[in-house]
Amino acid sequence: MSVRIASVRLDEVELPLVEPFETSFGVEKNRRFLLVRVESRDGLEGWGECAAAIDPLYSSESVATARWIITERLVPRLLHLSDPTPEAFLQSCVQFRGNRMAKAAVELALQDLQARSQGQSLSRALGGRRGRVRVGVSVGIQPTVSKLVRRVGRYLESGYGRIKLKVAPGWDVAPVGAVRREYPDIELWVDANQAYPTRSVAAIRAWAERFGVAQVEQPFAERAIRAHAELARGASFRVCLDESIVDAVSLEDALAARAVTSLNVKVGRVGGIETGLALARRARRSQVPSWVGGMLESGIGRSHNVALASTPSFTLSSDLSASDRYYREELTDPPFVLGPESTLAVPRGPGIGVEVVESVLRRHRRSSRTFRP
Ligand code: OSB
C-alpha cells in the first residue's frame, strides 16, 4: 500500500552557529535554511533539510531559489503523485534542470517518510550495516594561526580523530605547517572550496607533501578537471572532489581523467540520497573511496548524512560532527554526541531516528507555509 500525502510544510529557519564558520568563499554566523516536512494521511511525518545557504557562494543555489522552485514547481508535482516514493518524485521533476539542493530537500523528506512507513530506520532502508560511523571535524579559517592551533587542540581533546582545515591562497603554508608541527601524528586534510588558480598545482603539491596532508579537497574551480588530474598525478595525498561532482556524468568524466582519488558525497549537491549512494558505489568500483560531506546541517540533515555514511560504500571518515560543534540549540532530540574512536552512533528508531523539537523550531522559524493536495 502506498503512502498518501496529506500536507507538505516548508519552513525557513535561522539557527545561530556556536562560532562563525569561515571558508575561502565567506563567513557564516547564523545558518539560514529551509526544512521540508511531509505528512502522510495516516499521520506519519518525513523531514528533509535543504543545503542551500542564504547566498549562492558554495553553489549557484540559495535559500531564495530553492524556496521558489520547491513552492512553485516541486511541491505541485509531488502532490500529484499517486505513489510518492523518492524515485517517483525525482522522476516527476527530471525536466527541471539543476536545483539539486531543492530537489534533495524534498527527496530526503520522502526517504524519511518511506522508511517510517516501513517501520525501519533510514540507515537500514539504505542498506546500512554500521552502528557507528567514523567522523572528523572541518575547521574554518581562523583570525590567527595561533587561534587555529588552539581550536584544533580543543577538537582533538574532545576526541575528533581527523581534522580538515579550510585553506585559501594566503592561508595555507603557515596554518597547515603550524598545526602539523604542534600535532605531528594527526590525520590532516585540507579543503580550499575552489579558491586556487590552476597555476598553483606545484605550490599546493609542495606544501601538502611537506606537511603530510592526507587529502586535498577541491583546490580548483568546479570545471577544472584537468588541473585536479595534474595535482593527483603521482601525489602522495588523495585529491578529493566536492563541488566538481554533481551527477553521474561528472563523476564518470573525473574518473576517466584520473582527477579524483577521494569522493565527497553531499546529498544536497548531487540531488538526493539515491544519487549519493549510486555515486559512492560507482567510485568504489574504480577503487576511489567515498565519505559523506557536510553543510553545517542541523540535526535533521545530519541524521540523513549519518544514515548514508552507515552504508558499505562509504569508507573514509565523514564531515559529521557532534551537535555542540555547530549549534548551541539543536533542532532534534537526542543530540548527536561524539562517541569512542571519533564516531557518531547511527540512530536506530524509525526513519531518521531523531525527533524534531517543535518548540525550538518555532523559536527559530522565520516563515512557514503549508501545502495540501
Ligand atoms: O566544502 O565541505 C565543504 C560547509 C559549508 C560549505 C562547504 C563545506 C562545508 C564544510 C562543513 O566543510 C562540514 C560540516 O558540516 O561539518
Ligand code: MG
Ligand atoms: Mg568541500
